Amino acid sequence: MKQFLVFVRKEFYHVFRDRRTLLILFGLPTMQILLFGYALTTEVKNAKIIVVDQAKDAASQQLIAKINASTYFDIDPGEDIEAAFKRGNIRCAVVFPADFENEKRIQIVADASDPNTAKTLTNYLTAIIQPPSAQPYQIIPVTRMLYNPSLNGSMNFVPGVIALVLMIICTTLTSVSIVREKENGTMEILLVSPFNPTYVVLAKAVPYLVLSLLDFILILLLSVFVLDVPIRGSLLLLFAESSLFIISCLSLGLLISSVTQSQQTAMLISMMGMMLPTILFTGFIFPLENMPLPLRIISNFIPSRWYYFIVKAVMLKGLGFWAVWKQTLVLAGMTVTLLTISIKRFKIRLA
Amino acid sequence: MNEKAITCKGLTKRFGDFVAVDNISFEVNTGEIFGFLGANGAGKTTAMRMLCGLSYPTSGEAAVAGYDVFTKQESIKKNIGYMSQKFSLYENLTVKENIRFYGGIYGLTNGELKEKGEGLINKLGLQGESKKMVGELPLGWKQKLAFSVAIIHQPKIVFLDEPTGGVDPVTRRQFWDLIYEAADSGITVFVTTHYMDEAEYCNRISIMVDGRIDALDTPASLKQRYRAETMDEVFYALARGAKRSAD
Amino acid sequence: MRTLRFLLEKEFKQIFRDKGLLPVIFIMPVIQLLIMPLAANFDVKNINLAVIDHDHSGYSQQLLAKIGSSGYFRITANTASFPEAMKQIESEEADIIIEIPANFEEQLIKEGAGPVYLAADAINGTKAGLGSSYLNTILADFNSEIRMKLLPQQANTGIDIRSSDWFNPYLNYRIYMVPGILVILVTMVCGFVAALNIVREKEVGTIEQINVTPVKKWEFIMGKMIPFWIIGMIDFTIGLLIARLVYGIIPVGNLFLLYGFLSVYLVAMLGFGLLISTYSDTQLQAMFVAFFFIIIFILMSGLFISVDNMPVWGKVIARLSPVTYFIDVMRMIVLKGSGFNDIKIPLLIEIVFAIILNGWAILNYRKTA
Numbered sequence: 001m002k003q004f005l006v007f008v009r010k011e012f013y014h015v016f017r018d019r020r021t022l023l024i025l026f027g028l029p030t031m032q033i034l035l036f037g038y039a040l041t042t043e044v045k046n047a048k049i050i051v052v053d054q055a056k057d058a059a060s061q062q063l064i065a066k067i068n069a070s071t072y073f074d075i076d077p078g079e080d081i082e083a084a085f086k087r088g089n090i091r092c093a094v095v096f097p098a099d100f101e102n103e104k105r106i107q108i109v110a111d112a113s114d115p116n117t118a119k120t121l122t123n124y125l126t127a128i129i130q131p132p133s134a135q136p137y138q139i140i141p142v143t144r145m146l147y148n149p150s151l152n153g154s155m156n157f158v159p160g161v162i163a164l165v166l167m168i169i170c171t172t173l174t175s176v177s178i179v180r181e182k183e184n185g186t187m188e189i190l191l192v193s194p195f196n197p198t199y200v201v202l203a204k205a206v207p208y209l210v211l212s213l214l215d216f217i218l219i220l221l222l223s224v225f226v227l228d229v230p231i232r233g234s235l236l237l238l239f240a241e242s243s244l245f246i247i248s249c250l251s252l253g254l255l256i257s258s259v260t261q262s263q264q265t266a267m268l269i270s271m272m273g274m275m276l277p278t279i280l281f282t283g284f285i286f287p288l289e290n291m292p293l294p295l296r297i298i299s300n301f302i303p304s305r306w307y308y309f310i311v312k313a314v315m316l317k318g319l320g321f322w323a324v325w326k327q328t329l330v331l332a333g334m335t336v337t338l339l340t341i342s343i344k345r346f347k348i349r350l351a
Numbered sequence: 352m353n354e355k356a357i358t359c360k361g362l363t364k365r366f367g368d369f370v371a372v373d374n375i376s377f378e379v380n381t382g383e384i385f386g387f388l389g390a391n392g393a394g395k396t397t398a399m400r401m402l403c404g405l406s407y408p409t410s411g412e413a414a415v416a417g418y419d420v421f422t423k424q425e426s427i428k429k430n431i432g433y434m435s436q437k438f439s440l441y442e443n444l445t446v447k448e449n450i451r452f453y454g455g456i457y458g459l460t461n462g463e464l465k466e467k468g469e470g471l472i473n474k475l476g477l478q479g480e481s482k483k484m485v486g487e488l489p490l491g492w493k494q495k496l497a498f499s500v501a502i503i504h505q506p507k508i509v510f511l512d513e514p515t516g517g518v519d520p521v522t523r524r525q526f527w528d529l530i531y532e533a534a535d536s537g538i539t540v541f542v543t544t545h546y547m548d549e550a551e552y553c554n555r556i557s558i559m560v561d562g563r564i565d566a567l568d569t570p571a572s573l574k575q576r577y578r579a580e581t582m583d584e585v586f587y588a589l590a591r592g593a594k595r596s597a598d
Numbered sequence: 599m600r601t602l603r604f605l606l607e608k609e610f611k612q613i614f615r616d617k618g619l620l621p622v623i624f625i626m627p628v629i630q631l632l633i634m635p636l637a638a639n640f641d642v643k644n645i646n647l648a649v650i651d652h653d654h655s656g657y658s659q660q661l662l663a664k665i666g667s668s669g670y671f672r673i674t675a676n677t678a679s680f681p682e683a684m685k686q687i688e689s690e691e692a693d694i695i696i697e698i699p700a701n702f703e704e705q706l707i708k709e710g711a712g713p714v715y716l717a718a719d720a721i722n723g724t725k726a727g728l729g730s731s732y733l734n735t736i737l738a739d740f741n742s743e744i745r746m747k748l749l750p751q752q753a754n755t756g757i758d759i760r761s762s763d764w765f766n767p768y769l770n771y772r773i774y775m776v777p778g779i780l781v782i783l784v785t786m787v788c789g790f791v792a793a794l795n796i797v798r799e800k801e802v803g804t805i806e807q808i809n810v811t812p813v814k815k816w817e818f819i820m821g822k823m824i825p826f827w828i829i830g831m832i833d834f835t836i837g838l839l840i841a842r843l844v845y846g847i848i849p850v851g852n853l854f855l856l857y858g859f860l861s862v863y864l865v866a867m868l869g870f871g872l873l874i875s876t877y878s879d880t881q882l883q884a885m886f887v888a889f890f891f892i893i894i895f896i897l898m899s900g901l902f903i904s905v906d907n908m909p910v911w912g913k914v915i916a917r918l919s920p921v922t923y924f925i926d927v928m929r930m931i932v933l934k935g936s937g938f939n940d941i942k943i944p945l946l947i948e949i950v951f952a953i954i955l956n957g958w959a960i961l962n963y964r965k966t967a
Contacts, residue, residue: 027890083940111765112766116724136710137707139740146718148720313688319688323689
């Protein structure tokens with residue numbers, strides 16, 4: 001046991017002495033949480049628009065004042081819609097025809113090269129120009145935003161960032177650190193020591209398990225205290241599920257390190273090979289249901305996809321184990337498979 | 352050609368508190384083979400890097416081929432060849448391509464490149480291997496090739512940093528034949544080594560201990576001064592007093 | 599100049615001999631350009647609905663049929679109670695619940711107004727927001743249809759709003775994404791691979807051999823930059839062809855202008871790669887640092903999420919990245935046909951980036967330590 005701790009301590013030294021590893025370990029998650037929390041919002045604010053008022057009558061002036069008063073829009077001076085679009089100054093234009101009073105017609109032109117912004121702005125403008133007025137036979141929609149009444153954009157990203165960061169640390173750092181020992185030849189020295197080879201591998205994995213949990217706590221703290229994202233469910237369950245996910249990523253890291261010989265390859269496989277699928281197929285940026293079937297099938301093989309579901313359910317929806325047992329089972333199955341394969345591969349290498 | 356190839360006075364290099372090279376002074380005559388000896392960590396490579404213009408001295412003065420190491424590094428570089436401890440030809444280029452590349456950047460004309468390239472390949476007996484990647488050659492051949500490439504532009508001085516590390520005795524002998532040949536053609540050779548038998552091949556040698564030069568003379572007079580039979584014994588006599596442990 | 603020729607000759611030979619590098623440079627971008635736009639689709643459609651119809655009236659049936667045929671919604675469950683529908687939300691089988699109260703039709707006709715309850719899973723705010731606004735639009739449409747039937751004589755008093763969507767009339771999200779993704783791919787090749795390439799020479803030790811030769815600093819740097827600059831150009835051209843053949847995107851604007859901007863951009867990104875390489879001793883270090891910055895560059899570039907919506911400090915970060923400007927300009931030229939006058943300011947900024955990044959890198963690259 002004492003020897004084991006010596007190994008673990010050695011591994012911590014490696015991590016804490018390299019500034020660049022620390023950058024990835026703590027800088028990246030902090031940066032991502034802050035960016036996603038504050039900077040990256042799909043909420044449209046202060047969109048610049050042009051108003052072409054050919055009517056210049058009381059009705060049009062009144063509507064323009066209403067548009068100007070809203071926080072969504074800033075009216076830019078200018079008349080030439082096309083030129084302004086091409087310069088990228090404005091997103092949208094509103095045209096009042098000369099005979100607005102009689103015609104009661106308004107043209108909205110949107111720069112649809114960005115389709116979602118175009119849609120959102122057209123909707124906002126329509127709502128401002130034509131507020132629902134009391135009319136006979138009125139259907140009144142009563143909308144409730146579940147879990148997130150204030151539409152806090154961080155809600156969606158926090159679980160995604162957690163999954164992404166744990167994936168990077170466990171897979172990339174673990175595989176690179178093991179392959180580094182192979183490259184330097186220190187692995188052989190460890191393996192000829194009177195130490196059980198399994199412990200050598202375990203000693204490499206334990207520090208990253210600890211670091212991942214530290215990172216997880218860091219992200220949770222940032223989320224709760226900086227981004228106002230609540231933890232509604234059981235903290236214990238959340239930690240248990242996260243540990244399971246971390247172990248499955250660690251196994252993947254072990255597997256990568258057992259099939260590669262150089263740090264570069266390990267890095268390329270775990271970053272290029274794993275990062276992109278994680279970002280794409282977890283579903284936290286792009287909705288999975290929009291993807292073509294083959295890609296949807298692929299997404300089922302990405303552990304982070306299941307973990308993302310679990311975090312959302314437990315942390316944000318406050319659900320218990322009964323709601324996530326299926327996903328947990330899938331994740332556990334993946335973990336066992338990955339672990340078995342990587343241990344087997346290690347044994348082959350050692351033989 | 353009375354001019355000294357290298358002169359150096361009070362040359363010092365510090366890294367923070369650590370004095371890697373401590374106030375060394377010596378001169379190397381044109382055309383001589385100058386051996387630069389010392390234990391690991393004694394400061395040989397650091398001193399050599401300063402003379403090659405790869406690193407700035409902290410203090411002192413030095414001139415290589417008549418050019419000052421502080422201000423005229425680029426002129427120095429035109430007049431020297433260098434072969435480092437690490438093998439530094441491109442492993443994924445062929446023998447011919449490496450010769451062409453290094454010859455080319457030293458400004459050889461196309462005619463010279465062709466002529467020298469062929470001459471060099473014939474001399475080293477690499478006719479069959481000229482289209483092989485350098486990475487596939489055995490270490491001994493790589494080292495001989497690296498040396499030949501380092502002097503392809505007929506420099507005034509060539510610096511060799513432990514050129515024969517890890518090479519078998521026969522190849523080492525052949526390597527020294529190449530060094531003699533170069534010296535005969537007028538190139539000054541500045542060589543660091545661990546092998547004391549190689550020290551005997553040099554015209555003069557200096558022995559560095561803890562960043563200082565503790566002895567400098569011909570091998571024969573050094574042996575006489577330390578009443579030693581071989582260079583080995585001279586070296587032990589000096590190195591015993593070292594404070595820095597070899598790493 | 600002659601020295602440069604020898605450096606270039608060597609560099610090209612090495613690149614084309616590197617079996618590991620070639621796929622990264624030429625095949626990976628193609629595959630990514632084929633897959634990413636399929637996966638990176640923000641289009642909000644296929645919103646799953648859980649329906650609770652307590653009314654079972656003609657109106658409620660008509661309303662649900664109208665929603666179902668709108669193209670945006672899929673009714674995935676008909677449930678009897680709200681808790682049951684919540685189960686659908688909890689298991690993410692439904693995104694929005696629509697609950698039609700009992701006596702909806704009766705109340706609407708007799709009392710002149712009736713509620714419909716919507717509950718959206720708002721963890722994903724965009725989806726919830728757009729989904730419920732689509733539903734509101736459909737409800738309003740349905741509402742005016744009913745009104746027309748019940749009060750045929752009453753003229754429509756509202757303003758007739760017509761909207762048109764320029765540059766991308768079918769609101770195809772892919773048309774928006776492909777040019778941006780192409781920029782990212784070129785960025786990866788130039789920023790990442792070029793940095794690694796230089797650091798490798800450091801690691802192997804060949805850079806030291808170059809440093810003792812009379813090769814000048816600018817010659818060495820040009821020798822490294824020109825090949826990757828050309829590769830960037832080739833990759834970009836392949837990408838444009840794929841955009842045209844696979845996604846049917848034909849640049850509206852002037853191609854010379856596009857390539858002109860690209861050539862400046864590549865110099866800037868190569869300068870960035872060079873800068874990273876001067877601060878790293880091993881390829882691993884270079885990868886870590888490059889990875890950190892490229893993630894931030896991509897997130898902040900406006901590729902996925904518009905820079906306009908960012909807070910001031912976010913905009914500042916976005917404006918400090920050369921990637922942001924090129925994505926902007928790329929979309930402007932390819933989709934809108936913007937001309938030189940429209941992009942001259944970003945072009946100027948990109949030139950400044952190129953000068954600063956390369957100048958910094960050259961200052962920091964030392965032949966002598």
